[in-house]
Structures are given as C-alpha cells and as structure tokens.
Amino acid sequence: MERETISVTVNGRAYERAVEPRRLLSDFLREDLRLTGTHVGCEHGVCGSCTVMMDGVTARSCLTFAVMADGADIETIEGLGTVDAMHPVQQAFWEKHGLQCGFCTPGMLMTAVELLKANPDPSVDDIRDTISGNLCRCTGYQTIVESIQHAAKLMREDGP
C-alpha cells in the first residue's frame, strides 16, 4: 500500500505520520491522532461539522486529503480551550445556550473563531453569512448568533 509521509503541526504539536494519499484529513485527525473532537456529519461537504483551521483559515476536513495538509498548521477544537480555561467563544456558547447535542459545535466554534479574528465586531448578517455553511439541527441557530455576538463582546473587553 502506497503511503506518503507527512509532517503537520496540530494544536502546536508536531506530528510525522505515513498516510495513504486517500486518507481524509478528518480521519487522520480523528483516528491517527485520536483527536475526536472534530466530528464527521455528512462526509460530502454539506454540514460543516468537520471544520478545522488550516493555516489560519477554516477548511472542511472531510474535503481535504491529509497529504494536502503536509506542512500545514492545523488547529482543532482540542486546541481552543479547556474546561478550566475556556476560549471566550466556548464560554459564550455555554452562557448563551449555543449548543444542544454538541455535535455541530466544534465546527461551529472553529468557524466563529475565524470570523472573530477577522472581524471583532461582526453584525448579525456577518455572522449569518459566515456560519451559513454549518448545519445545526438542534438550536434553530438563533442562540448561536447570540453566542458569537457575546463572544465578540467578551473578546473586545479582554483586549488584545
């Protein structure tokens, strides 16, 4: 079986692994690195659950081969914050009930983080545009928008 050796940095840690070219980045993260916080919902690019950060911008890990990430800097939900030290976006989703089953949440959070990096004070329309590619079946989205607005406020208050 033909394999390619790739080097990636995930959540600040360097990994070198041999992978089949067809291995999806989602499977690489979840199975090879056991970072199961990134979820797989549809595997054909519709739901956004598998969204991770790749070199600073979001990517659908089910529509990315792991070999394409060779040399990349990847961030997943596991790198965002911990239960004791949540990222403001995580904190805001908790406070504003931005999740129910939690399955879309990691993808939603990564997308929100990317938005807030580029736009510290997004309008409701900005938020709706940005997360329109992330399906949530539980919340009806309204509290997700409120969560992201609240996160923006927390991050602005925190200052750079």
Added chain:
Amino acid sequence: MKPARFRYLRAESVDDALQALADNPDAQILAGGQSLIAMMNLRLVKPACLIDINRIWNIGYIDEEGDGVAIGTLARHNDVKHSPLIRERCPLLTEAYESIAHHTVRNRGTLGGNLCHADPSSEAPAVMIAVGATLELMSVHGKREVGAEDFFLGTYETARRQGEMLTEIRIPGRGADGWAFAEISNRHGDFAIAVIATTLRLANGRCEVARVVASGVGEHAARLKPAEDALIGRPIDDARIDAAAAAAAGAVDPHSDSHADAAYRRDAIAALTRRTVSRAAERCG
C-alpha cells in the same frame, strides 16, 4: 463513504504539473477539491491519479491586466470574492459570489477548479460567458486560449484536452455598462436551480450589446441568444424586458430533478431575466 485508492503526485510548479499530466494520462488535477473530493468520497468518481497543484505558489494571483483582470487558476473563491480589483473591474463576479457556496468552502475552492469542473448548475461559468472571459490552457506542447463561451461543452465537460491545465482566467476591461446576477436555489449557497448573468451596453438610449447567460437549465452555462436579440437595437423598457424574459424562457429546455421541475426552471429563467435586465439597465445609468 471513503474514496477509492489513487496515486498522488504533487506539483511544485506549472511545468511540473504539465509534465505530470503528460506522463500520466489517467490523472486528474486536484485544486481546492471542494467538489472533486466530495464526489470521490461518494465514489461517484475514482480517478486513478491526482496531481495536487495546491503548492504551486505563483498561480493564485489576481492582477491587473490592461484595463482588465488576470486571475491565476488557483485563486481561492474568497480571495476573488473580496478582491477590490474584481469589485472594480468585474462587479458581476463579486455580485455572483453572494450566491456561491459557503464561507469555508470558498476558503479552499478555486475559481479555476470550479470552471474546469463545469457543473451544469454552477454560477461562475455563466459569469465568465457574460463578461467575455478568456481561459488560458497550457500543456507541455504550449498554450492556447479559449473563450469562455466555447469552453463549456456539456455536463462536467469542457474544451480542455487531455494533458491540458487551465492556468489563467482573463476578464476583459469593462465591456459593458450594466450588469446583474441573480440566482434561485432552494437554500442559500446551494448549487443553482436557475441562474441568469446579464451584461448590457447602451448607446443613445438603445441597447447595443447584450449578453444574457443562463446556468442550471441545460447541460452547461450558455447564452440565451433569443433574449439578447429581443433587447439589441432598442430602448430597454418594460415591454422589451418582458419580451426578453419570454424569449429567455422559450430558449431553454430544462430538466426536472428533485430540486425543481422543468416548468419551474423555465418560470425562474423568465423571472431572473426580467430582474437582471432591469437591474443591469438601471446600472447603465
């Protein structure tokens, strides 16, 4: 839902990619992968070999060229969408991007990949035809140019030949005064049920040049000449707009699928033609 095996080649330069294409007749180019990988996951396609062009550093540009724009094939959708140069020189494309896919897909997906994929309900092909774009194709044997209008031949089928790679998309300086894009999809960001991209030029109050281009209603994006003929040479008033809309609806022979039936697509084409022509005419000032 996992892709079948394939050989993986990574190109570091355009020459690299062209040589790989020449050496591997069974290869396909992997750009952003946002359509290709989804189809591979579903095993709807099983390419034997992929040539990854994502590392080629110098084909993601968006540059001035004369009074037009040259876009490298690997320019990501979001870069094109947010480019001030595109907004200034090809605002029709900027407008179209409001309807194209979703943010994260646009981060990775490329304009060149989209055009080569030639999905029959894709938006960008209609825009390229409407603005008279030229596509540059290269192979180890050299390069050639194909007008966007001649590039799209069928469902997932283009004029790109074996061994060729789309390298650049050239959009001429503003050839039209008025432009408008409109789309109907069931959900925002989905592939279109129907698209119309319209460009107009007026002279002395009469329509001198008109392009009315449809997508989603045939095997590929195409001009609706009867609709254009209904406009050319006349002032654009409500009666002309209605005539163009009727002509547009008559010019398409759409299919039915789970998203919409043929009758709907025809109605949609009429409505979108009316709306885009009207808005394009307003923009002509």
Added chain:
Amino acid sequence: MSDRGHIPESRQREKPRADLQWIGKSMKRVEDPRLLVGKGIYADDINVPEMAHAAVLRSPHAHARIVSIDASKAEALPGVLCVMTGADAAEVCDPLPTWASPPVLQAVIAHDRVRHVGEAVVAVAAEDRYIAEDACDLIEVEYEPLPPVVDPEEALTSTGDAVLHPERGDTNIGLERTLTFGPVEEDFAAADLVIERRFRWPRSGGQPLETVGAVASFDEGAGRFTIQCNTSMYNYCGWMIASTLRVAPHKLNIVPTLAGGSFGSKMFVHKVPVMAAVLARAVGRPVKFMEDRIDNTTSCDNHASDRVYYAKLALKQDGTLLSLKTRIIDDYGAYLQFGVGQHGNALSQCVGPYRINSVEVDLAAVLTNKCQQGAYRGFGSEVANFVIERLVDAAADELGVDRIALRRQNFIQPDQFPYLIPTGNMYDSGNYQAVLEETLKLADVEGWRAKQAEGRKEGRYIGIGVASCQERSVFSATEFWMWNLEPGVEWTSSPDGVSVKIDPTGKAFVTLHSPFWGNSPETVAAQVLAEQLTIDPSDIEITYSDTDQGLNSTGPGGSRFTVMVTGAIVGAAGKIREKLLRIAAHLMEADVRDLTLEDGAVQVKGVPDMKMSIAELADKAHYYRLSMPEDLDLTSGLDATYVYDHPVTTLPDPDERHMGIFYPIMGHSCHIPVVEVDIETGQVHFLHYAAVHDCGTMVNPMTLEGHIRGGTVNGIGTALFEEFSYDEAGQLTTALWTDYLIPTIKESPADIVVGHVETPSPFTEYGVKGGGEGGRMGGPPAIAAAIEDALKPLGVTIDSLPLPPSKLRALIREAQARSA
C-alpha cells in the same frame, strides 16, 4: 362522558410553588463543558484495541430477488476480515425486534429478497473503513427485479410479485381498520357543513448531524456481548437485541454513548448494533459500524410519517365543531418496527385544542419499497396537528369568519380540565385562550395586517398564519399496540428510574438510566436534585448506567424525559431526605417533626444554632454505624433508587369505546409566522415569527426555548424543504444532503420570538410538562396557513407539504391559469 373512560387520582407529591430555588432557573447546562472542548465521547469516538471496521453493500434496487452473490474478490482483498451475506447472518441471528402484530420479519442483512433501495445485502469487516468499502466495490450481486411499490394508494391493491411480505398474505396492507369514538354518524347528520380535504404529509426524518453507530465486542470466554451504541431504550427493551443475537439477555451489555442529536431517530436503534455484533462474533475482534450519511438516509430506522389524509370536519353554521372523520393511508416503507405506534400517538390529540364530540379514524398502514418508518419529533401527532389546523382554517374560510375567532369559539375552556377527548386520552390542564392572546401580542398581528394591506397595493404578498396546537408529552406504552387486532407486545409500563447517592463528603451522584441524546437530562437532574436537597448543582455529578447496572427506564422520546426524570429524582431524593432527617434527629436529639432541610443542612426549626450540614450527616451515615440506633433501615451510606411510573395512564377499553389515557401531559402552543411570498419564484421569506408555548412549570426556560426554536426550524424544514423523495422506480432521489434540504441559518428566521404561559400539570411533580417536540408540531400548520393567507388574492390552497419554491410556484401558476 363515561364512554371516554375515567380519570385516576393524581399521585403528585410536589406542588408547583413560587419559591423554588433551582426549578425555573435558566441555569447553564451541566452537559456543555465537555462538549465545548471536544471531549464528549460520541459513538464514532470510541476506539478499542484490535477494533475492525464495517461497511455495508446496499441494494441498488427497490424490490428484487437476490439470485446470487459472488464475494470471492472481496474475501481475497488484503485487510478484509469477514464478508457476511444475509444467508450467513441468518445462521447466527434471528430477525430484528419488532412491535408489529403480526410481526413483519426483518433481517439485519437481507436474504432472498431486498425490499428497498439501501437495504443491506452484504456486510464487510476489515482493518479499516476504506478497505471495507473497497471490498464492497468488489462484490458482485445478481438481482432479479420485482415490481416496485412506491405509491401508497396503489399499495392498497398490490398483489402477487408486488407483495413485499408474502408470508403475511397476498397484500401490502400492514394493518387496516376503523376506530370510532363517540356518535360520529349522528354528529355528521346534525352538521350544517362538512369540510372535506385531501392532505399529503411528506416523508422526512430527524436527520441529526450524527448518524447511528455501534462498537460491539464478543467475549468468547464469557459468551457475552458488549455493545456501545448511541441508542435509547436500552434499559427498557435492550434485551430484545440479545434475542436477535441468540444469547440470553444477561449475556449482552449495552453501554450508551452520547448521541449527537436524535429527535426521535435513535429511540431504539436495532440494525446497527446487531450488525456490529454479528460481525464482531464472526471475526473475533471488536467491530465498529458507523453509518455514513448514505447508510443513514437510505436505510435508517427512522424515516417519518408519510401520509395521505382524506379528512372531513362536521360543524354547525354557527361555527360549533362537531365531529372529525379521517381516512389515512400511511406509507410505512418496507417494515413495521414500532407497529403503527405513530397512529396510537396521533389519537392522543387528534381533535386539537377543540371541543369535538366524536372522531372516526380509518387507517391503512401500507408496506412499500422504501426505508422503514420510525420516530421523528412528533411521532405522528405533528401530522394530526397539521390536519386539524388546516381543517379549522378551511372551515373559517368557508363560513366567512375569522380564523382566530373560530378557534377561540371552539377551544376547550380552562375550567373543563382535566378533559377527556373522544379517543379517551386526557388533557390534564391548559389555558388555550391565554396562549393565543399572548402570541397575538408578541406577533403584533394588528400591525402586520396593516402592512399586509399596504403590501398588497404594491403587489407584495404578505401572509399571517395562526396555528393553535396541542403538544402531548409523556407517552404510555399502550400507544404502540392499541391499534393491534391481535396481541403483540402489549406492555403497559413506561417508567424512568434514577439512582442517587450522597458520598461521605456530601457530594451527590446521580445515575441516569437513559442516555443523553441532545437534550438536557443532566441539567434537569441537577436542578431538581438541587431543589430537593437544597444543595448546589455544582456538587452533583451525573453519570449514565449500562444495561448491567440499569433500572427500568423508557428514556427520552415523546417529550417524556423532563417529567419522568423529575418524578424519579423526587422519589429518590425523598428517600434520602427522610434518612438524613432521621440521622440528624438522632444525632441532634431532636424530633424528626421539628427538623427541616434548608440550604444544604438539616436544621431544628426555630433554633438557628442547631443544624448539621449534609456533608456532616453523610460522613456519619457512611462511617459511624455504631453511633446510630438499632434501626434496620439505617444501613451505612446515603443512597436511593427510584423508578417513577407514568404519572397517569389507564388501559384501553376492551370494547374500544376509548383507548384510555395514554398521552395526558398536554402542552399547548400557538405559532404565528409572518411570511412574504415571491409569486414569480415561489420563494418564501419569514418577516416575523412568534411562538408561545405552555409546557406547565418550566424547569429551565433557556433550554425549553432552545427546544422551541430548534423544533420550529425542524418544522420549517418539513414545511418548505425536506423530503425523502422516491421516484417511480423506488430510487431515493434525496439521499445526499445536497438534495435532502435541511434548513441552514439562511432559511431560518433571524428572530423567533418565544413567549411562555405556565399552566402546571396537576399530575406531575412540580406541574412540569414535556416540551421537546412542540416547535415541529406547531410550525408546519402555521406556515401553511401563512402562505395560504399571503396568496389569498390568488386563491391558492395549501394541503400538501413540503413547499419548496418549485412546488409553491406550481400552485401559483395553476391559480393564475384558473383566474386568467
């Protein structure tokens, strides 16, 4: 009223009160931190040593005989561990569990015959999922096509080769019968007006973001299976899986995982755990089978109601509603997992919030070449809501009266509760007028009527819809079998249990015996236990049992869980409180009657100095037995279990004059959407959306609102976009999420304004009612009404869903052609 049965005494212990400390608070969820940091363990996150992966080759045909299978190439593929056909599987396992009576036999892997596109034909276990799928590609199957049965009304007359289950007779009718409740013929004879409509409710599905998955292992030494799975009901009827696997029930342990959403779809999953288990036993290694999205859309357990209604509503000229008759053809697909439980469910509130004297339901449950039905947010009652609301709208239009006024006129009045409807089910309490008035206020209907009139002058089509819907909660098991002619699974219990313990340091542990499937069981348990023991929720830890440890628990579904967990916690906490007081009485040398539990301490009333904290008492309870009196009940420790039975349910009448009380904890909602329709394109935009729900005493308003909004967007999906659509050949044309259209944020209203009315239940602890499904049960009829209202100038009638732009435009086109 005796024909409608009797109402038992209430067993409520805790009355609703104004001074509650935790119940009624929008407390942040206990479940969230681990989910927010990516540390929740869902089914696909489980990884055990030596684990193999399964993939399934599925039928490309809707209906065919399997002539031959050649799997030799697949078996030869390196990395393949096992290739299992239906014939192989039949040697090691029995048919899947079913509530249908007589049963409809369903194999985990089809043999001899496939009955729908996507049905499992061959299963493969391999070193990884990629190889397993490669192997599926190498299997050659020869089929002999049989006639596909796709149209439910045509299925009524199928014979011969078109019959799916010939062993049940030469018919595709799974069950057909008529139930009559009250003087239907007399009421129709007395009517001045009969509204007659045909309705079409589309096949949709819960489609949570997470599919169904299981990791199974077989311990050969112990002869025992362990299956980790995102299923519910494992402590209620998980043993049925053991029967399928041909092991004794104690030779199977089902361990729940978090579920990434359910909406009913994971109520009792059967195919996936059985598939993983048979493969695990065959290969001698643990096997993970995780459905991919196509596995799920084509062959899940849970496509939802797919019904044709011929409905008649009889009424007087003065607007008094009299009687309802419906002929229903329900397309169940190829199998009947829950029998026709969806129609038991629909009988619970088929008259809506209205005084309707009699009801007749004529049901034909047909079997067709489609994926089977299961549960989805409403479980059949959402369709009944659509039907009654559409009929009432039609009646108002026919009489020329205001749709809202006709509702008000016919509402069951607040002083009429508890109220038995003709089918025998009880509505425990309600105040429908109050909910309506509150919604009208939030929706600013007056204001929108003015904008509608203005808009019409400009050629804009704005519409306002009103639906007043029942929101039954807390099912009783009788709903699953009340339609059966022959005895099948005739259970009458549907309890939920909890185990509670206070450790020596005073921390509380709650074990739930049903899973997390997206709602907030841990938060509910923490809030109620905190209320009961006057402790802080952060001092409570919640875990889930497996079947080895489990108490009888039906689990979430039918909006049961908040009511049932609350009841169980009250029961268990009561025992613990009693023990705390007895220990405290002994240690403080006080009379038990002089003690109270306040702020986490047992206190002698009126003597502030005399108190002992729960932690102090727990320490004594655990470690100082010899300081206690010789009382056999004062065993060391501080723990209790409690299985809370359904708060109020009765048996169906043997003569079927009524079906007993089976779904009595009756919430209510009013939805008022304001939409604008683009008549050229058929696109619908929400301009406003107001929804008021009455779910009795609220445990957590924030999470209830989450359910209401989320359910409403599910309802928008059902009303406008979602459909599992089969073509004439029985191909599922919407198997991908590019085609099965779940609303994105762009299709969802930016602001669903939610309001509450609280009419406590007199039967449940604290008066809590369930509220998990109401959004989807109220949205569709309200949206249909709003669209119809918008298009009133064109005379468009809405009786079929969904209404994507193409379908709505077709109705507009027809109306325009009629008027031209």
